[in-house]
Amino acid sequence: MAIELPKKQAVVVGVGWAGGIIASELTKAGIEVIGLERGGERTPDDFIMQKDELRYALDHELMQDLSRETQTIRNTTDMTALPMRQLGSYLLGTDVGGAGIHWNGQAPRFFPYDFQIQTMTLEQYGEGKVDEDITIQDWGITYEEIEPYYTKWEKMAGISGEQNEMTPEMSEEYPTPPMKESPAIRLFKEASSELGLHPHQRPSANLSENYTNPDGQTIYQCQYCSFCERFGCDYQAKSDPLITVIPTALKTGNFEIKTHANVREIGHEDGVATGVYYIDGTDDQEYFQPADIVIITTYVMNNTRLLLQSGIGQPYDPETEEGVVGKHYCYQIISGADGFFEDKKFNLYAGAGALGGGVEDYNADNFDHSDLDFIHGGVLGLHQTGNRPIDTNPVPEGTKSWGKEFKEASTHYFYRQLHIQSQGASLPYRYNYLDLDPTYTDENGDPLLRVTYNFTDQDRNLAKYQAERAMEIMEQMGADIVEEVNHATGDYDIVPYQTTHNTGGTIMGASSETSVVNNYSQVWDCENLFVAGASTFSHNGGNNPTPTVAALAYRAAEGILDYIDDPRQLVVDGN
Amino acid sequence: MSEEKKSEGLTRREFIRNGSFAVGGLVGGTLLGSFLINPSSSTQTASENGNGDHDHGSSDDYMRARMFFKRQEDFRVLSAAVERIFPEDEIGPGAVSLAVPYFIDRQLAGSWGFNAREYMDGPFEDGAETQGNQSALNRRDAFLKGVRLIQNQAKANFEGEAYYDLTDEQQDEILESFESGDVEMRGMSSSQFFELLRKATLRGVYSDPVYGGNLNMDGWRMKQYPGGLMNNMDIIEDEEFHDIEPVSLHDHHT
Numbered sequence: 033m034a035i036e037l038p039k040k041q042a043v044v045v046g047v048g049w050a051g052g053i054i055a056s057e058l059t060k061a062g063i064e065v066i067g068l069e070r071g072g073e074r075t076p077d078d079f080i081m082q083k084d085e086l087r088y089a090l091d092h093e094l095m096q097d098l099s100r101e102t103q104t105i106r107n108t109t110d111m112t113a114l115p116m117r118q119l120g121s122y123l124l125g126t127d128v129g130g131a132g133i134h135w136n137g138q139a140p141r142f143f144p145y146d147f148q149i150q151t152m153t154l155e156q157y158g159e160g161k162v163d164e165d166i167t168i169q170d171w172g173i174t175y176e177e178i179e180p181y182y183t184k185w186e187k188m189a190g191i192s193g194e195q196n197e198m199t200p201e202m203s204e205e206y207p208t209p210p211m212k213e214s215p216a217i218r219l220f221k222e223a224s225s226e227l228g229l230h231p232h233q234r235p236s237a238n239l240s241e242n243y244t245n246p247d248g249q250t251i252y253q254c255q256y257c258s259f260c261e262r263f264g265c266d267y268q269a270k271s272d273p274l275i276t277v278i279p280t281a282l283k284t285g286n287f288e289i290k291t292h293a294n295v296r297e298i299g300h301e302d303g304v305a306t307g308v309y310y311i312d313g314t315d316d317q318e319y320f321q322p323a324d325i326v327i328i329t330t331y332v333m334n335n336t337r338l339l340l341q342s343g344i345g346q347p348y349d350p351e352t353e354e355g356v357v358g359k360h361y362c363y364q365i366i367s368g369a370d371g372f373f374e375d376k377k378f379n380l381y382a383g384a385g386a387l388g389g390g391v392e393d394y395n396a397d398n399f400d401h402s403d404l405d406f407i408h409g410g411v412l413g414l415h416q417t418g419n420r421p422i423d424t425n426p427v428p429e430g431t432k433s434w435g436k437e438f439k440e441a442s443t444h445y446f447y448r449q450l451h452i453q454s455q456g457a458s459l460p461y462r463y464n465y466l467d468l469d470p471t472y473t474d475e476n477g478d479p480l481l482r483v484t485y486n487f488t489d490q491d492r493n494l495a496k497y498q499a500e501r502a503m504e505i506m507e508q509m510g511a512d513i514v515e516e517v518n519h520a521t522g523d524y525d526i527v528p529y530q531t532t533h534n535t536g537g538t539i540m541g542a543s544s545e546t547s548v549v550n551n552y553s554q555v556w557d558c559e560n561l562f563v564a565g566a567s568t569f570s571h572n573g574g575n576n577p578t579p580t581v582a583a584l585a586y587r588a589a590e591g592i593l594d595y596i597d598d599p600r601q602l603v604v605d606g607n
Numbered sequence: 608m609s610e611e612k613k614s615e616g617l618t619r620r621e622f623i624r625n626g627s628f629a630v631g632g633l634v635g636g637t638l639l640g641s642f643l644i645n646p647s648s649s650t651q652t653a654s655e656n657g658n659g660d661h662d663h664g665s666s667d668d669y670m671r672a673r674m675f676f677k678r679q680e681d682f683r684v685l686s687a688a689v690e691r692i693f694p695e696d697e698i699g700p701g702a703v704s705l706a707v708p709y710f711i712d713r714q715l716a717g718s719w720g721f722n723a724r725e726y727m728d729g730p731f732e733d734g735a736e737t738q739g740n741q742s743a744l745n746r747r748d749a750f751l752k753g754v755r756l757i758q759n760q761a762k763a764n765f766e767g768e769a770y771y772d773l774t775d776e777q778q779d780e781i782l783e784s785f786e787s788g789d790v791e792m793r794g795m796s797s798s799q800f801f802e803l804l805r806k807a808t809l810r811g812v813y814s815d816p817v818y819g820g821n822l823n824m825d826g827w828r829m830k831q832y833p834g835g836l837m838n839n840m841d842i843i844e845d846e847e848f849h850d851i852e853p854v855s856l857h858d859h860h861t
């Protein structure tokens with residue numbers, strides 16, 4: 033039997049960016065919030081002098097322990113899904129701060145096209161441009177509506193960046209100037225300009241200068257130390273929840289965080305959430321935390337799993353296309369180009385997670401798709417995140433992967449190889465979805481989430497096109513050897529790292545028939561339940577997701593405060 | 608924050624101090640070859656006991672003992688195999704001189720060997736390649752099986768000779784048959800084992816010396832890798848390449 037705890041006004045499950053942002057906004061407004069986090073406690077002191085590639089980058093010290101919980105994976109519905117036994121394609125966060133601690137900090141917005149993709153594609157190209165199994169849908173929110181929340185996030189996180197005619201329109205400048213330009217980035221920008229493209233310095237949460245945000249939290253100047261992606265920052269120079277929204281919430285005295293609290297189920301009665309059930313890892317006891325408002329911010333996988341496990345919302349069925357929970361699971365379509373330079377040597381041991389140049393000319397509908405066999409696109413970027421020696425062994429194609437030849441080539445090219453990557457948009461496909469696995473369970477005996485996912489022709493065509501564009505730029509940069517890199521030529525593979533940009537499962541939309549939440553991240557079927565994070569994306573844009581996660585979390589917080597004043601469905605159901 | 612640690616002066620001082628305690632044969636300077644630990648004897652001892660030649664009495668010596676492999680023979684096969692994957696040459700030391708066999712031995716003795724943070728519950732099925740590793744073997748068992756299979760292959764194909772007594776070409780031939788998955792292996796394919804061995808070798812060559820490999824940071828020197836620098840503000844915009852003496856966690860933590 034679960035032990036029942038004293039009731040709280042609001043419970044936030046999962047304390048990463050999404051949970052932290054909502055907790056900070058609610059507690060500032062005087063609401064008492066308890067945060068339940070399955071992982072452990074941590075502070076910025078945990079990241080000082082942790083420059084250890086093996087421990088953090090390869091053995092994933094800061095990430096989810098899969099022995100306790102994982103997902104099962106299959107490419108198609110006729111395969112048996114098997115557990116992801118080792119981390120690979122994506123790296124799930126855990127502990128206070130979530131993946132926001134070990135993210136890179138690349139912080140771009142999505143485009144207006146993303147939010148109204150169905151309408152705008154139809155307007156621009158007419159019926160039949162996309163296959164009917166590519167089930168694109170408008171998000172039930174426009175760029176104009178989300179824009180102020182992007183601005184709010186950028187000011188809170190102190191984002192460093194610049195705009196040009198190809199980047200999404202902003203009502204205000206970035207709060208801090210762009211990061212420094214390294215020679216590799218300069219070369220990329222010059223080459224792109226020569227090709228008539230519009231390069232810019234990428235928006236970054238690794239800050240170009242010291243900055244104090246409107247909540248009074250200070251973020252320091254980045255030192256380009258390069259132990260950034262997959263690491264916490266020594267200098268408190270990478271915006272993360274632990275140095276921004278979490279202390280802001282704690283400072284109010286209204287926020288309490290319980291760690292080792294692994295939530296299994298959302299309690300509900302007659303369409304009203306009553307609280308959450310969790311196992312406390314310190315005593316292995318089950319507790320029930322009652323609350324007036326329940327907010328789920330456990331990332332894409334568990335946001336979806338918790339709804340399915342709790343029997344909230346109708347599970348999606350790919351055969352009938354009925355139901356909504358689990359639908360539109362999307363990812364990121366990664367392709368690009370490698371270039372090897374014989375007579376150049378770059379200081380690639382230096383870098384930062386979000387240090388890069390990019391072009392948005394081939395993203396969204398910034399280019400004409402009339403004669404193309406796909407829609408959307410992706411940002412093309414050259415990032416200098418810092419080469420580390422175990423995992424960076426650049427060798428031209430056809431080189432043996434061990435022995436003398438490998439040793440020669442990998443040591444020679446270590447500082448002589450550059451990479452341009454496209455983060456291609458990932459569009460929903462009828463048969464890509466999330467549900468509960470029939471066989472495999474987690475440490476509590478609860479079913480694992482089952483991921484059914486494969487690339488489609490839309491994805492493969494997009495990836496190919498983007499790789500060709502990347503290769504053109506690389507040629508222009510003067511590389512001696514230019515090679516295509518493409519993760520989306522065949523079937524989706526769980527092994528090589530691509531990105532931790534999973535999206536969908538509890539998507540946002542204009543009606544309860546087509547989506548799980550409204551544009552305040554409020555669940556249609558359960559008014560006092562809010563689910564926030566990239567699980568609410570109806571598809572994934574051609575850019576990193578976190579600014580959009582954050583903007584939607586700010587909007588959700590506003591909706592929750594409004595709901596507390598006047599409990600109701602905040603948006604009229606478009607059914 | 609210990610920002611005082613970021614200065615290059617300290618880094619360099621510490622490097623010299625650590626370098627001289629780690630190996631007797633340190634010559635100094637920045638070039639790769641000069642850091643080799645008695646190169647002539649290391650190749651020879653590689654085929655005897657997988658060890659480099661070292662001064663007695665340095666604290667490092669006490670770490671040159673096995674925590675996982677019980678049989679000397681297994682360890683000798685491992686040593687010979689990793690040396691073929693990352694051989695000593697004119698660029699610099701090979702896996703044995705960098706203490707990679709001891710690195711792997713210690714890794715197997717710890718949580719990595721037990722796949723402690725990976726999902727190891729059944730049922731186990733082969734699955735498609737896109738579903739990733741589905742082996743029920745943990746790394747400890749995989750290494751024991753794999754290394755013994757290398758030895759068996761040597762004996763079966765080369766008139767009863769031990770793997771470590773074969774010529775370089777013969778040793779490579781056996782590794783290639785593993786790489787291509789041609790050798791029958793239970794619990795995982797021989798190509799999967801080869802990939803495990805290959806990656807473990809690179810981990811040992813290039814991880815921080817605290818783990819026992821990358822001896823004296825000589826793995827890093829071959830790539831001119833400076834380790835985890837605290838600050839690159841001054842060089843990030845520079846066109847010129849900077850060759851910087853490496854720093855390790857030891858430099859940062861002491």
Ligand SMILES: Cc1cc2nc3c(=O)[nH]c(=O)nc-3n(C[C@H](O)[C@H](O)[C@H](O)COP(=O)(O)OP(=O)(O)OC[C@H]3O[C@@H](n4cnc5c(N)ncnc54)[C@H](O)[C@@H]3O)c2cc1C
Pocket residue numbers: 045046047048049050051068069070071123124125126127128129130131132133134135136137138139140261262293294295296329330331332334385386532533564565566576577578579581
């Ligand atoms: C290596 C890496 C690099 C990245 N780089 C970028 C980048 O440059 N730009 C970008 O935009 N994005 C990047 N991302 C993605 C980014 O980190 C995520 O989009 C973001 O952190 C998501 O925030 P979140 O709060 O939704 O989820 P998370 O940060 O995952 O937080 C969810 C929290 O919920 C907890 N939780 C989960 N289940 C339960 C449960 N049942 N009970 C209790 N607690 C639970 C988790 O432990 C976790 O702390 C990167 C990700 C990784 C891994």
Ligand code: SF4
Pocket residue numbers: 237238239253254255256257258259260261264265266267268269270383384385
């Ligand atoms: S690169 Fe910059 S932001 Fe990233 S960890 Fe280092 S100092 Fe922090």
